[in-house]
Amino acid sequence: MVKKLLSHILFFFFLVTVQAQNKILPSQSVLDNSNHELYVSFSEVIHFDHADYLRILLTAIPEMEVINEEFHPQFEKGIAITDEQLNFMENEAVRISKSGQSVRNLRNILKIRIDNPTNERLLDLSAKLEKLTQVKYCSLLSSTPIQPPGDIAPVTTNYEPSQTYLLSNPGVNMTYAWGMGLTGAGIRIRDVEYGFNKNHEELVDVNATLAAGMTISSSATTEFTEHGTAVFGIVYANKGAYGVSGMAYGAQEMVQFPEWQEIGYNRMNAVSQAIANSVAGDVIIYEMQTGGQSGNYVPAEFNAAIWDLTKAATDAGIIIVAAAGNGNQNLDAAYYASYRDRGDSGAIIVGAGSPNVNHQKLSYSTYGNRVDVQGWGSNVRSSGYGDYSIFGGDFNQQYTDFSGTSSATPIVASCVVVLQSYYHGLTGNYLTGIQMRDLLKVTGISQGPGGHIGPLPDMQAAIQQINVMLSTPENLMVVFNVFPNPVKDMFTISVQEQVMVTAKVEVSNALGQKVYSAAIVSGNNEVSLADFQSGLYFVKVIDGEKVAVKKIIRQ
Incomplete structure (x- = not known):
């Protein structure tokens, strides 16, 4: 990467x-x-x-x-x-x-x-x-690192139209999810790599932080740290009228756990701390790779200790999305038999595919049956570096066209975050890493020529599949309407079926924080938003095992 x-x-x-x-x-x-x-x-x-x-x-x-x-x-x-x-x-x-x-x-x-x-x-x-x-x-x-693979004046160009990976095929169709108000609300994201620029105009006003008690090494050059700035931009950049827009910009937080600190370089510590500070439902991004046969690059979990950490985390319900690496290695080859024999770590491994409808493996991407899905491996507009544009000569207003399994991985991770948020909003539960991986593979857009790197996520198909999963007879969604929408002060929840005496309504803000809860009955129920700030909210009706969610806008 x-x-x-x-x-x-x-x-x-x-x-x-x-x-x-x-x-x-x-x-x-x-x-x-x-x-x-x-x-x-x-x-x-x-x-x-x-x-x-x-x-x-x-x-x-x-x-x-x-x-x-x-x-x-x-x-x-x-x-x-x-x-x-x-x-x-x-x-x-x-x-x-x-x-x-x-x-x-x-x-x-x-x-x-x-x-x-x-x-x-x-x-x-x-x-x-x-x-x-x-x-x-x-x-x-x-223990030694190497080179890794609102707006301020002057006004920055709006690059969202250039983020064509947000659109439908050949993109992942994240705009479909946005149209439903789905932006990753309530989900926490962790990123393991070298550093990022919190002061970038895309990140300064969002909940993007360095892990408490950790530092970024002063010896890490911008070639190290700007890598993280680009990853953060793809996932979590501010959704505004300038620059780029993060694919999961509504997530609760994005925290980086750096490998290279002032106290030295230690990958084990970074991964361990990311896991120790995560719980079921959280998403960890491995922006890492390691040497395989002849030093060519493969997933970080090829190292047995990292594999053990990964397996423990995924078994505990944490989703890990990891780069396959840029070594053009065939993980089905005899050299990697011992790696395969360990079994399934539960991580979602991401290869690099072409940014067109062919979705073929790019020449450098590691591949094989262990690689689950692909993301764009080139032409991914994001924040950082400044090799595409710099506004006003300002380091905090730099933009790039990102590439490698480095760019593919945060694209897939963003899809995971938004889908996890949607599923949790409907059910109150979280998908495991293996369940999420199966969802992406079953609903994804088939890959083209080259070694196996799996399908490209399709957000519309994945969301529709979640609806199908939850529409079985034993788990029908509650049928209700909300009006008016947008809301000024009061809105009505109209429940169109008989509900149990324990039925309730919960209202959450765009960060997934619960701001209102009350009992609910069949028929019309009035809710006041007079004391709430303007913005996006989610109304969830819970009736025993049945759940449904709708979005509303407070004007």
Whole structure:
């Protein structure tokens, strides 16, 4: 994932090759000259019931004594998620996915520090550790980042007409959803990458923030940080009369969890914190890739530790939308057998397709059956960089034509956010990542020539499919009307069927915040909006298991 096709890089440790027993051996990796950190996943037969990890391992694994004498390793907790949050995630995973095993696996991932941690010594240690039956895998993660793949005067051109990916085929038809008042209300978005410009005119007035307690490294050049500005622009830019419009501009918030902070570069920490600060229904965007065969780029979850984190998150109901990577790699090839054998992480993997009705794989996109859907991989107008236009020489008024799986991924993520908001508004529940992925694939526009990157999302077809899903006999929607609409002070809800005594109405604002709730009866019910601000609101009528939502405008 990248800014331009010549960049094609967001991450660069060259991981692993494939070995029997589903292990990925760093000892057989091709590593660049950057520094790396070593993470080890131990099997569940090891119980880390206190923080003296070395003593536990020496007691449980006699062979560790030889390794300890040679390397003098220091062990520490590998996943920076509190025990309380892991307990919550495990309970959610059991509730949603019927198993908490994926979350429990995170408790047995340790980080190892050794003296003189050269790549050669880390590879040697990894090879010896992976001979132990109690070790599931070792993962080497780079500790060094590289180049990643209202209006202010003067007046900025309105670029929304140039955002043709918003329109129907060859676009995703987000304008159809907007016409229904669907903009992602109530959904929280997280983005994992390097940085973004909060002061850009498209982002300064929206709820786009850096995660609390995290920083963006002062060593990160604009080639790093403007990547995030472009991603934020596609998803969350201000919907106004200038510049671009974010596809899910009505979402509750968009928060970035940077990989590269002032304290150093740490992908594991960024992903862990994004997950730790998410709950069921939230959407995390992986604007990351990693090295596969011969260093060519593949999904970040090719790394086993990132895969474990991803699986735990999706089992707990968090949706993860991840770039396939710009390595033109066939994930169905023999080299990736071990990756496939892990199973389904639950993430939605996004390839890069052409911005025309052919929807063919672009030359650089990684592909294969594990790639689920595609987004535009070129000609995606967004904020940042300034290689398309700069107004008044102002850094905060720069625009670009974004590309790569970097641009494809936020397009798909925006569709996920808006569809999740619609489904939640109708049902009070959330789609899981696998359910959302199936919805996008079943209703999407078929791809054209090239390796498999899946269909392009079709918002109209997906919304209509949700309506079909909810129109089964056991879950009919409540039939009601609202008038007048737009509303000045009072409006009427007319319920056209007999409802239970427990039936109620809820009114939410465009951010998904509930602002009114009351009982409702059959016939006409009056509601006052006299004390409410002007804007878009959603009226939800709940009658037992039956739910329906309509939008209204307060003048």
